[in-house]
Amino acid sequence: MAFSPPFLKSGSATPKTLLMSVQIAPSLLAADFARLGEEVQAVEAASADWLHLDVMDGHFVPNLTFGADVVAALRPLSRLVFDVHLMVSPVALHLEAIAQAGADSITIHVEAGPSVRSDLAQISALGCHAGLALNPETPLDLAEPFWEQIDLLLLMGVTPGFGGQPFITSVLDKLRAARRRVAAMERSILIEIDGGVSRQNAAAIRAAGADVLVAGSAIFSQPDYSASIKALRR
Ligand code: DX5
Ligand code: ZN
Secondary structure: OOOHHHHHOOHHHHHHHHHHHHEEEEEEEHHHHHHHHHHHHHHOOOOOEEEEEEEEEEOOOOEEEHHHHHHHHHHHHHHOOOEEEEOOOOOOOHHHHHHHOOOOOEEEEEHHHHHHHHHHHHHHHOOOEEEEEOOOOOHHHHHHHHHOOEEEEEEEEEOOOOOOOOOOHHHHHHHHHHHHHOOOOOOOOOEEEEOOOOOOOOOHHHOOOOEEEEOOOOOOOOOOOHHHHHHHHH
């Protein structure tokens, strides 16, 4: 599915301005799990653009989080773009339930198995934006066969599985290369950086070409969500 207005929360900017201003996606992984609904509403009130939801299966990554039922429970509470990051393998098992739960975008890992092409096709067929994620050490070349199928490229800034890790700075070179690659295309593909994004490095990540910054601990571990989101956006 081509890039289109559903990537925006309603009443927000046009797609053109979206491409010019960075989108901030708080990652629920760092929220208070005992108060998930309130946390979602708090970051929405604090001017977040998207909500990043990390689904982990304890197999593809050594951690467990939540699945489609939690996504569905949160969906009526918010108009944010629900950006679901699947760290699961196999992927196909979960796609229909996650889409029905109200995901706007579903991102899968190129490292998750041999069925990337059919999984991306299924995500689009389910009416969601399709994202492809690359681990920090995975070369950009591995995305090459899939550019035509994706709306979003997610570059991990940390090894997936846990929040609160430091950003791996070599990912900036891959981000610059991805920005050049995407700029040469006719289709709009957003580039998202996930993991280790902080007040200290956000400007460098934006300058290297990111459209979307995912941030867990840089937002949820701070007392003032609004100030933290502003600091990442600036
Ligand atoms: C890591 C997750 C990230 C994580 C980011 O596997 O994909 O979304 O929550 O957390 P921070 O911002 O704390 O690195
Ligand atoms: Zn994530």
